[in-house]
Amino acid sequence: MTEQVKWAETLRKKLHGGADSIGNLFVETFHYLALFGIGVVTVYAGISTFIDMLQQPKISVDDILLLFIFLELLAMAGIYFRTNHMPLRFLLYIGVTALIRLLISDVSHHNAPDMGILYVCGGVLLLSVSILVVRFSSSKYPSVKEKAE
Template identity: 30%
Template sequence: MGHYITKIFQHVLNFSLITLGIILLFLLIRELVDFFRLIFQSDDDYKIFLESILIFFLYFEFIAMIVKYFKEDYHFPLRYFIYIGITAMIRQIIVSHDEPVATLLNSLVILILIICNFIINLTPRERPESKWYFKIKE
């Protein structure tokens, strides 16, 4: 019975991630169109231009994360979450660097994420057999 429940949950999760990927792909294309529209406008507001680039890469990263999930046999590697966190914090510093204390705290968060990434890369990447809970009942 547990085998069927986990299969149902896996299918629901896969369907949800595919749906989310399609929505993110649509938003990525829309952001790309807005990006080209900003290029050809004669507006001198570079902050909107930079914001558009940053949002584009956020969509791109999350789509890449969903693709990685399916390539890694239904597993999100923790190191990719750390990479996304580091790049998101760097973007935050680029966009809003007016307050020195906030910039320092964001830099400390980046340092902590880099240390976490270093620790994760020191440990072996092998996972235990993913179907161990099925073998117990069989």
């Protein structure tokens, strides 16, 4: 009876290991396809925005900042592709760039300053402090993967 139990447990472990391998393969395949899709869509959006900018009589600073947002998205996808870690700082950089783009656009199109400018500046300040906190915490407390290396 114990021989049958050992055989059944061995079979169960092999099936479980095979299912884990197949599941990991599906997850990695989806991971790479999704990152490739994000990269392709971001490059397409950046190129089409760039072409639209060239067709305008005047290129504004907020148009250029939009290209920086696309660049930061591509860099974030590239870092995630290489390390399998979501670079939180790049999301914060994108937020800062988007708010600064909004601020420049608002100031250049609406000459009357209002409380909205203070709110946007407060958002930039909050995101900037968040970047400092993330950078400090990542240098002070490295991840488990970095400790193993």
